Amino acid sequence: MLYIIVIFFALLIGVAISSFAGRRPSIYNIKFKHSWLLLPGVALQILSNIAEAKGIKFGTTITIMVNGLVFGFVFLVIWINRRYVGLWFIGLGALLNALVMMFNGGRMPVDISLLKDEPYLAKSADLVLRGADNKHVVISSITKIPIFADIIQVPGFLGLGMPLISIGDIIVAVGLFVLCLQFCLYCENIPKKNDIAC
Known part of the structure; x- marks a missing residue:
């Protein structure tokens, strides 16, 4: 929910600023290259979720390989589209999480311990506690660099779907905000039948 709210307000502000400047945001402003490279990462995440639902626990080596590949594809797309400042924030946040x-x-x-006793969180919390979650583990005294772990509680409805976040997640949210603004405000001359540029 946090990311959805961030994107919504970024688009709202971007559209308002564009309208005030006499421009109309257009999908033609979005010049995202090779976004299809994210599909393998999405597929790996889906397979991981399916395995998790079936009670299949990945070993440490496989977990590192899967998540390493996912982040690898993300960083590759970010590098290819590095002209967008928002992606640099997203990349930094993703790097801290990785x-x-x-x-x-x-x-x-x-x-x-920060999770509230909500029914919809019970199953997820149980998976983590049993060590059956392929993406999360309970923080403990042996956890390395815990400052970058999911230790920040998201208040109210903003926490739906993401009740706990990390510093990296916050930086990713900032990146999403900046990226959506760029999509709304970035403008380059695009050939049209009536030869009117944006």
């Missing part, structure tokens, strides 16, 4: 995960067996450490 760093703490790789140092902790390929899983993101989570402070379970």
Whole structure:
């Protein structure tokens, strides 16, 4: 929910600024190259979720390989589209998340004690506590660089879907905000039948 709210307000502000400047945001402003490279990462995440649902627990090596590949595809797309400043923030946030995960067996450490006793969180919390979650692990005294773990509680409805976030997640949210603004405000001459540029 946090990311959805961030994107919504970024688009709202971007459209307002564009309208005030006498421009109309257009999908032609979005020049995102090779976004299809994200598909393998999405596929790996889906397979990981399916395995998790079936009770299949990945070993540390496989977990590191899977998450390493996912982050690898993300960083590749970010580098290809590096002219967007927002992607640099997203890349930095993703890097911090990847760093703490790789140092902790390929899983993101989570402070379970911060989770409220909500019914919809019970199953997810149980998976983490049993070590059956392929993407998260309970934070403990042996957790490495815990400052970058999921230790920040998201208040209210903003926490739906993401009740706990990391510093990296916050930086990613900033990047999404900046990126959406860029999509709304970035303008380059685009040939049209009536030869009117944006």
